[in-house]
Amino acid sequence: MNFFSVLIDCILSFGRISFLALIGAFDTAASFVDDTGLLGSRRKTATISEWIRRLMKRRPDVVRRMTPPRKLIYVGRGDFLAVGEEFAGYLVGLCNLRPEESVLDVGCGVGRIAIPLTQYLAGEGSYDGFDIVGPGIEWCRQRITTKYPRFIFKLLDVTNTLYNPAGRVDPLEVRFPYEDETFDLVFVVSVFTHMLPQGVEHYLSEIFRVLKSEGRCLMTAFLIDDVAEQHLAEGVSPLYPRFNCGLYRVISKDSQEITVFHEQANLLRLIEAGGLRLARNIDYGSWCGRRNYLSYQDVVVAEKR
Numbered sequence: 001m002n003f004f005s006v007l008i009d010c011i012l013s014f015g016r017i018s019f020l021a022l023i024g025a026f027d028t029a030a031s032f033v034d035d036t037g038l039l040g041s042r043r044k045t046a047t048i049s050e051w052i053r054r055l056m057k058r059r060p061d062v063v064r065r066m067t068p069p070r071k072l073i074y075v076g077r078g079d080f081l082a083v084g085e086e087f088a089g090y091l092v093g094l095c096n097l098r099p100e101e102s103v104l105d106v107g108c109g110v111g112r113i114a115i116p117l118t119q120y121l122a123g124e125g126s127y128d129g130f131d132i133v134g135p136g137i138e139w140c141r142q143r144i145t146t147k148y149p150r151f152i153f154k155l156l157d158v159t160n161t162l163y164n165p166a167g168r169v170d171p172l173e174v175r176f177p178y179e180d181e182t183f184d185l186v187f188v189v190s191v192f193t194h195m196l197p198q199g200v201e202h203y204l205s206e207i208f209r210v211l212k213s214e215g216r217c218l219m220t221a222f223l224i225d226d227v228a229e230q231h232l233a234e235g236v237s238p239l240y241p242r243f244n245c246g247l248y249r250v251i252s253k254d255s256q257e258i259t260v261f262h263e264q265a266n267l268l269r270l271i272e273a274g275g276l277r278l279a280r281n282i283d284y285g286s287w288c289g290r291r292n293y294l295s296y297q298d299v300v301v302a303e304k305r
Contacts, residue, residue: 011029026091048249063119066143068110072135074163075109075190078296081116086295087189087218088116094280094301095216098125101184102175104210105129106203107191108153110136111144118148128178130154132164161257162194171199176206183210188219193297194257197247197266204274217276220297223264224249228288236289276302 059081073080091097092112099122105113108129117127127150131137140153156175159167186207192200207217222239224232231237241249241261249261264282271278279301283294 037071041077059118059216063115063146066111066115066118066147068136068139068143072110072139074133076138080112084112084114085116087113088120088185090295091117091185091187091218092120093297094283095185095187095218097185100124102126102182103128104178104183104186106176106186106188107131108136108140109133109190111140111153113187113189114140114144114153118144118151125150127151128183130152130156130177132156132158132160132167138254152157160194161255171195172202174202174206176210177211180209181212181215182241184212184215186197186211186215186217188217190220190264190297192219192221192267193260195260196256197262200262200267201270201274204270204276208275208304215304216279217302217304219300219302221300222259222261222287222294223267223282223284223298223300224261225264227284227290228264231289234289237287239287271300271302275305277305279303 063081067081091103097103097120099120101121102125103121105127106129108114108131111129114127114129121127127148129140129151130153132155134155137153137155140151144151145153155176156169156174156177157167158164158169158171159198160171188203188207191203195203195224208211211217222241224241228237232240239251239259239261241251241259243250243253245256247263247266249258249263250256283299283301284290284292285297285299286293287296289297
């Protein structure tokens with residue numbers, strides 16, 4: 001048995017919370033490693049957390065029963081539970097999420113991040129999530145809320161050309177169905193990758209409204225900066241934004257919301273204008289061909305000013 005096996009055995013003796021905290025700690029350490037070069041690259045540290053996840057194949061049966069069938073999984077790539085655990089780890093490691101806090105999942109899908117959080121949030125901790133796709137919300141209500149009543153899922157009929165073209169609510173006018181200053185942490189994963197800048201600006205204003213003082217927000221996006229620009233020019237990215245629309249780029253001109261790439265400078269401006277500020281350096285993703293990365297999409301963590 002090697003050092004890491006012993007370490008994991010010790011940590012797991014403290015329970016499920018310590019496991020998520022461990023993943024988050026390794027992912028957080030990646031930023032430090034990248035700056036100092038102690039292990040050569042951020043990716044090397046990321047492989048440690050991946051190795052830990054592979055050891056955790058024995059998930060509780062309750063978690064497996066909450067996992068939706070493949071036909072209901074309409075977003076994301078990779079292993080459904082593993083990706084959910086990955087981002088639950090980021091919420092703990094990058095955003096310092098505590099078990100007793102309240103969270104909002106904007107674009108919760110079929111409960112990909114909610115499922116691992118059922119094994120973390122405790123006591124006064126609570127989860128709210130909303131999405132624009134009805135079958136996913138219905139699954140979450142039946143399979144998650146019935147077991148964990150503090151996990152609440154809502155359906156919003158917001159228009160999106162990809163996921164809800166017949167929606168009756170304009171994304172520029174939607175009001176999140178929550179009171180002001182309700183949540184300690186809001187996360188928006190794989191949402192801004194399907195939303196144009198005006199929609200992002202409005203969502204950021206709503207995020208500011210529902211966040212408590214000094215609340216945090218984790219969001220993902222495809223960001224165009226100088227490095228991404230270079231990789232795109234070299235043709236090393238599996239994704240390529242064919243149409244330049246100024247502040248953003250898209251793959252399809254007719255169905256722009258299929259995939260949206262945001263100019264980094266503009267997204268940072270929108271974050272600042274929305275009353276938020278960066279809480280840490282951007283953790284870039286591998287989507288454009290970067291050799292050092294944290295996840296697939298770029299991860300931005302902000303806090304309420």
